[in-house]
Amino acid sequence: MSSLIPPAPFWRKSSHSGSDPTSNCVELAAARRAVAVRDSKHPGGPVLRLSPAGFRSLLQGLRNI
Known part of the structure; x- marks a missing residue:
């Protein structure tokens, strides 16, 4: 395995997600010195x-809404 190819991120679905696949949901992945966020319906x-x-x-701003 080449060290030039980054490993695939491990995506975790929000614990606030429902079981309905059409529900609004985000997934998070830890990346090198970053947090990646994507829409679970459009991986x-x-x-x-x-x-x-x-x-x-971002989290603090969302908590203040």
Whole structure:
């Protein structure tokens, strides 16, 4: 295995997700010095990559809504 190929991320679905596959849900994956976020309904779609500090800020902002 080449060290140039990054390992596939391990995606975890939100614990607030329902069992309905059409429900609004996000998945998270730890990446090197980042947190990756994607829509669970579109796993091949865009991925938002945030620094750990940026992810903490995002969570804090969501808690304040």
